[in-house]
Amino acid sequence: xxxxxxxxxxxxxxxxxxxxxxxxxxxxxxxxxxxxxxxxxxxxxxxxxxxxxxxxxxxxxxxxxxxxxxxxxxxxxxxxxxxxxxxxxxxxxxxxxxxxxxxxxxxxxxxxxxxxxxxxxxxxxxxxxxxxxxxxxxxxxxxxxxxxxxxxxxxxxxxxxxxxxxxxxxxxxxxxxxxxxxxxxxxxxxxxxxxxxxxxxxxxxxxxxxxxxxxxxxxxxxxxxxxxxxxxxxxxxxxxxxxxxxxxxxxxxxxxxxxxxxxxxxxxxxxxxxxxxxxxxxxxxxxxxxxxxxxxxxxxxxxxxxxxxxxxxxxxxxxxxxxxxxxxxxxxxxxxxxxxxxxxxxxxxxxxxxxxxxxxxxxxxxxxxxxxxxxxxxxxxxxxxxxxxxxxxxxxxxxxxxxxxxxxxxxxxxxxxxxxxxxxxxxxxxxxxxxxxxxxxxxxxxxxxxxxxxxxxxxxxxxxxxxxxxxxxxxxxxxxxxxxxxxxxxxxxxxxxxxxxxxxxxxxxxxxxxxxxxxxxxxxxxxxxxxxxxxxxxxxxxxxxxxxxxxxxxxxxxxxxxxxxxxxxxxxxxxxxxxxxxxxxxxxxxxxxxxxxxxxxxxxxxxxxxxxxxxxxxxxxxxxxxxxxxxxxxxxxxxxxxxxxxxxxxxxxxxxxxxxxxxxxxxxxxxxxxxxxxxxxxxxxxxxxxxxxxxxxxxxxxxxxxxxxxxxxxxxxxxxxxxxxxxxxxxxxxxxxxxxxxxxxxxxxxxxxxxxxxxxxxxxxxxxxxxxxxxxxxxxxxxx
Ligand code: ADP
Numbered sequence: 001x002x003x004x005x006x007x008x009x010x011x012x013x014x015x016x017x018x019x020x021x022x023x024x025x026x027x028x029x030x031x032x033x034x035x036x037x038x039x040x041x042x043x044x045x046x047x048x049x050x051x052x053x054x055x056x057x058x059x060x061x062x063x064x065x066x067x068x069x070x071x072x073x074x075x076x077x078x079x080x081x082x083x084x085x086x087x088x089x090x091x092x093x094x095x096x097x098x099x100x101x102x103x104x105x106x107x108x109x110x111x112x113x114x115x116x117x118x119x120x121x122x123x124x125x126x127x128x129x130x131x132x133x134x135x136x137x138x139x140x141x142x143x144x145x146x147x148x149x150x151x152x153x154x155x156x157x158x159x160x161x162x163x164x165x166x167x168x169x170x171x172x173x174x175x176x177x178x179x180x181x182x183x184x185x186x187x188x189x190x191x192x193x194x195x196x197x198x199x200x201x202x203x204x205x206x207x208x209x210x211x212x213x214x215x216x217x218x219x220x221x222x223x224x225x226x227x228x229x230x231x232x233x234x235x236x237x238x239x240x241x242x243x244x245x246x247x248x249x250x251x252x253x254x255x256x257x258x259x260x261x262x263x264x265x266x267x268x269x270x271x272x273x274x275x276x277x278x279x280x281x282x283x284x285x286x287x288x289x290x291x292x293x294x295x296x297x298x299x300x301x302x303x304x305x306x307x308x309x310x311x312x313x314x315x316x317x318x319x320x321x322x323x324x325x326x327x328x329x330x331x332x333x334x335x336x337x338x339x340x341x342x343x344x345x346x347x348x349x350x351x352x353x354x355x356x357x358x359x360x361x362x363x364x365x366x367x368x369x370x371x372x373x374x375x376x377x378x379x380x381x382x383x384x385x386x387x388x389x390x391x392x393x394x395x396x397x398x399x400x401x402x403x404x405x406x407x408x409x410x411x412x413x414x415x416x417x418x419x420x421x422x423x424x425x426x427x428x429x430x431x432x433x434x435x436x437x438x439x440x441x442x443x444x445x446x447x448x449x450x451x452x453x454x455x456x457x458x459x460x461x462x463x464x465x466x467x468x469x470x471x472x473x474x475x476x477x478x479x480x481x482x483x484x485x486x487x488x489x490x491x492x493x494x495x496x497x498x499x500x501x502x503x504x505x506x507x508x509x510x511x512x513x514x515x516x517x518x519x520x521x522x523x524x525x526x527x528x529x530x531x532x533x534x535x536x537x538x539x540x541x542x543x544x545x546x547x548x549x550x551x552x553x554x555x556x557x558x559x560x561x562x563x564x565x566x567x568x569x570x571x572x573x574x575x576x577x578x579x580x581x582x583x584x585x586x587x588x589x590x591x592x593x594x595x596x597x598x599x600x601x602x603x604x605x606x607x608x609x610x611x612x613x614x615x616x617x618x619x620x621x622x623x624x625x626x627x628x629x630x631x632x633x634x635x636x637x638x639x640x641x642x643x644x645x646x647x648x649x650x651x652x653x654x655x656x657x658x659x660x661x662x663x664x665x666x667x668x669x670x671x672x673x674x675x676x677x678x679x680x681x682x683x684x685x686x687x688x689x690x691x692x693x694x695x696x697x698x699x700x701x702x703x704x705x706x707x708x709x710x711x712x713x714x715x716x717x718x719x720x721x722x723x724x725x726x727x728x729x730x731x732x733x734x735x736x737x738x739x740x741x742x743x744x745x746x747x748x749x750x751x752x753x754x755x756x757x758x759x760x761x762x763x764x765x766x767x768x769x770x771x772x773x774x775x776x777x778x779x780x781x782x783x784x
Contacts, residue, residue, distance in 0.1 A: 021061040621696070
């Protein structure tokens with residue numbers, strides 16, 4: 001072993017700098033930063049002297065003020081300071097070069113810096129080339145290579161520096177400086193002065209460090225593999241879940257598509273329909289069943305599958321039987337039944353030729369719907385009703401295109417699906433209540449439906465393939481012909497249904513409605529009896545209508561009350577007569593006669609036709625001194641205003657004859673008012689009534705209160721014919737009118753009206769106002 005070289009009493013006194021976490025070796029250059037004041041002071045002292053500084057490593061890096069005796073390694077390095085840069089933050093950056101090993105023999109702490117007496121060993125002896133040296137260096141480099149093998153990212157300079165070391169001792173130092181990581185291991189290499197043993201020590205330490213690093217790596221990679229494995233499994237499981245649910249869905253969808261295919265195969269439809277279906281089902285297989293698109297496709301396929309393309313019921317062609325059924329279900333309506341039977345006969349004989357569509361026109365509750373139902377029954381056709389009231393959108397008839405969200409087929413295709421046969425009877429109810437706006441004209445679509453030339457290939461926007469409507473029997477209903485879209489009128493054959501007379505209503509009630517209501521309320525004919533008189537009272541005092549809908553409701557009410565009585569009071573039967581009617585239905589809503597009791601000046605009674613039946617209207621005229629102004633009020637239309645003006649002109653031209661002041665048009669103000677105008681009325685037929693009321697008001701002669709009249713007036717006082725006579729006469733009769741003035745030209749119509757209506761009414765035919773006056777105005781001395 002070589003001894004220490006002793007300088008100045010075997011030691012050199014030198015400032016000492018405590019390094020944290022770094023050990024420097026002889027011949028190595030390194031940068032480090034200094035901040036602690038004692039260290040900076042030591043540095044400055046070294047610079048003042050010969051730039052030599054002893055660097056000693058701290059055992060624990062975190063100690064701020066190390067005690068030289070216990071906290072510093074005694075072995076360190078004598079270094080030469082090559083460079084010193086003061087950085088702004090008070091840090092001093094130092095470049096130092098290891099000169100030789102050194103050991104602190106004694107430390108002194110009485111200056112602002114630490115200094116010590118340092119012993120330095122002799123320089124390493126140079127080992128001569130020998131197999132031993134070669135083996136030793138080779139072994140060391142093998143280990144070094146081993147180190148670089150497992151640390152491929154380690155600095156290349158380190159490898160170069162180590163391989164450049166020629167001597168055994170320098171090689172050990174290079175390994176210690178560059179590769180060894182633990183500070184105590186570095187220190188033990190530094191403390192070893194003998195080159196061969198130092199290199200062996202370095203090899204040993206490096207070996208064990210490599211081993212530790214390898215183990216660490218292994219552990220790390222195992223941990224990582226564990227985590228990776230877990231993540232992988234989690235990910236796979238998640239995927240599996242998705243795949244399973246998809247597979248489930250897909251399976252479901254495939255099952256569904258198979259079922260569709262099966263149904264499509266069995267479907268009795270044209271080739272075009274089948275091809276379309278096959279295409280759609282194929283598409284359906286490709287899209288996700290739970291997506292919105294899947295729902296749309298499903299809907300469409302089901303619509304196509306449910307349309308009865310060629311499925312038909314066997315039509316009964318027995319006309320006699322049809323007649324029987326119509327007779328059995330409805331009282332009266334002879335004309336209608338006859339016309340229906342004719343229509344059916346022609347249809348049958350002329351098979352498929354263009355026959356018009358029947359349109360039943362009449363007030364509500366007159367049996368239009370129920371006649372259509374009977375026709376369906378008679379022909380053994382399914383019955384479906386499409387209510388057209390309030391339909392404004394063309395798409396309601398023709399369907400929405402499939403691209404719309406929530407698109408649906410139109411009403412006709414829906415009706416076919418509902419009927420489930422291709423030859424049902426479709427009732428187009430309230431055809432006159434259809435209107436058009438910006439959403440298109442449903443009337444035009446309807447025209448295509450009703451045209452036998454086109455309806456065998458009716459195109460619904462939703463369905464896309466043409467639907468054959470030519471086997472459908474259409475029947476339409478309307479209340480008022482005037483509001484049916486005009487292009488449709490051409491295709492329709494109107495069959496009027498009139499208001500019922502009291503007698504007809506009585507028969508309908510007795511023979512049909514009572515039984516129907518009893519059945520509906522679960523009662524037998526034995527449990528409920530109603531006298532004819534009571535029925536008449538119900539008709540006259542509890543209802544006021546053209547049809548029998550309210551009458552049916554009233555009878556239903558009676559049945560309900562009777563049922564309650566039967567159960568609560570243990571009654572065997574309930575007998576409803578005129579005297580106990582009030583108990584069940586309350587006080588009467590209408591009086592039989594609302595006629596004024598005596599003739600009055602300026603009030604005349606007219607007759608009106610409305611879509612809900614006939615009505616009477618009293619026209620009131622007031623004449624006041626004024627400037628010839630004219631006013632007309634009440635719920636009336638333009639036509640009525642014009643007839644009022646015509647009447648005034650007529651009166652002016654005949655003022656003398658009529659006993660009316662000549663200058664009334666200058667000196668009197670005339671006000672015409674039409675009360676009870678809840679139902680808007682219009683039409684020229686109140687002309688003669690307004691003229692009569694005005695003449696009466698101007699001349700002061702009263703109008704006979706039991707007279708009603710209807711007729712259009714011309715400027716010359718001629719009376720022109722009017723329509724809706726049956727309804728008007730019925731209304732007059734209901735009110736208790738005795739005499740009705742009717743235009744001469746309507747005589748033919750009156751002849752057609754049944755005796756039941758005309759009996760008890762004196763009908764006077766008038767040709768001009770001259771004929772009206774004697775009957776309407778009360779003659780002098782006569783109080784009629
Ligand atoms: P609409 O369609 O003309 O408004 P409905 O057909 O609904 O009238 O008729 C209302 C009710 O009156 C139905 O129960 C119907 O059976 C009955 N009804 C109407 N007219 C007759 C009739 N002539 N004979 C028997 N019942 C009738």
